[in-house]
Amino acid sequence: MLLLNIKELAMIVPQGTTRLAGQDMLTGHTSLSSAWLRISSDGKIENFGSMVCAPEPRNDEQILNLDDRCVLPCFCDSHTHIIYPAPRHDEWLGKIQGLTYEEIARRGGGILNSADRLAESSEEKLFEDARRRAMQMIAAGTGAMEIKTGYGLDTPNELKMLRVAARLREELPANVKITFLGAHAVGRKYTGRIDEYVEMLLKEMLPAVAAEGIADYVDVFCDEGFFTPAHTQKILEAAARYGLKPKIHANELAISGGVQVGVRNNAVSVDHLERTGAEEIECLAASSTIPTMLPGASFFSNLPYGNARAAVDAGLPLALASDYNPGSSPSGDMRMVWALACMKMKLLPREALAACTLNGAAAMELSHETGAITPGARANLIITKHIADINYIPYAYTEPWIDKIILDGNVIFG
Ligand SMILES: [Zn+2]
Missing domain, CATH: 3.20.20.140 (Metal-dependent hydrolases)
Incomplete structure (x- = not known):
């Protein structure tokens, strides 16, 4: 599956990061604006990048055009x-x-x-x-x-x-x-x-x-x-x-x-x-x-x-x-x-x-496989509705901001 036109792809960490301590909880992960993300056939995050260099879809690939929605890892x-x-x-x-x-x-x-x-x-x-x-x-x-x-x-x-x-x-x-x-x-x-x-x-x-x-x-x-x-x-x-x-x-x-x-x-x-x-x-x-x-x-x-x-x-x-x-x-x-x-x-x-x-x-010894956006992690993703940015989410704390839930590359809800 290829996700295109992601407004903000949040919680990106370098491969091998298994926890974020102290200041790194703020600065040890990054966001990418206007992004794409590819999920491999085994349900993992294969890669991601900026839309200016988006890959061509493969023959059998499902395309999900997010039309400016945000993506973050599941809780x-x-x-x-x-x-x-x-x-x-x-x-x-x-x-x-x-x-x-x-x-x-x-x-x-x-x-x-x-x-x-x-x-x-x-x-x-x-x-x-x-x-x-x-x-x-x-x-x-x-x-x-x-x-x-x-x-x-x-x-x-x-x-x-x-x-x-x-x-x-x-x-x-x-x-x-x-x-x-x-x-x-x-x-x-x-x-x-x-x-x-x-x-x-x-x-x-x-x-x-x-x-x-x-x-x-x-x-x-x-x-x-x-x-x-x-x-x-x-x-x-x-x-x-x-x-x-x-x-x-x-x-x-x-x-x-x-x-x-x-x-x-x-x-x-x-x-x-x-x-x-x-x-x-x-x-x-x-x-x-x-x-x-x-x-x-x-x-x-x-x-x-x-x-x-x-x-x-x-x-x-x-x-x-x-x-x-x-x-x-x-x-x-x-x-x-x-x-x-x-x-x-x-x-x-x-x-x-x-x-x-x-x-x-x-805290569950699962951070080598889930909890962040990084190549090889399980594609456990929350796709948001149209929102300003990630900071908006806890501010608008009763707004139903989730559009889709993807676990291991499969759409579970939405
Ligand atoms: Zn308890």
Whole structure:
């Protein structure tokens, strides 16, 4: 396929670029005005250039005249919980009336509410609901996503979630990475016995999860009222023996020590970071761990926004993700994440775009194949409607600006 008359081709990086850190989030990628782009028959970006030297179409080539529309890479959403049994909008009413996350959890709501319902849900229903959510994410521009377990909280139900995730990976047109999050909360049967739950996770759940061979990563909710850094360390050490690399939930509710324990264990990413100080930034600067912030959770749950500006100014490769889940962020729309990053976290649109694309891909170890415009990358592309330029997108934050979604060279929507 040959795309002609592209108004702006955004997020072009030199081949081999797998993350953009600090200032490079703004200046390490470029745009080309009045461009063409060719997609090879195996669904990759073959090449691109300026329309003044556009190539002749090949005999069998499909031509897409973009007539002055923009093209950018699909978003890479590195943190989601899209397999869940039911929305939790009833609980949200309590939040509107002033209950905190901790109070909702204490009243038996929150994650355990989802776990109770998940235990009663069929695999087929979980799959169909999650597939529908994922297709909505794809229609909103996401081309790669991570999916976590963590509403099972006992071995059979964590395995059930993993099988649903494996089927999503098989059947969705997007790239999918799968994370085992057995330490999302303490399962109902272990209420008040967190140490015993961790022992069970280590002795029973983790070996069973590893035997399925589905999970790419392990994750722990290392935060106040959930798992401690000591619990997290134990789980990560055990998971490493099965080849599962860490991704950590840290510093959403308090400065938890989660960043440090993640970095010490070479976490691929540490996520949330709503409460992050100079020590955390210093610790991340000396590591290859990707800091991932989730402004959709801050927006929906009225939490502070992560200090994205400080992270980028300190030279970190910041990623942004949706945290799509039924409790604290019931949206997987990366368009909104992008807009929030600009409005609330003081990132420039092009910095935030790097965080939503290539750095998100890096937080899933996919940035060698997706997340930017470069020869050889998967042709996962968003084609816009007629807009002024890329900066306009997060500014016009409710405008339906997407015209087409292309994944691996195939038009999926539009
Ligand atoms: Zn999460």
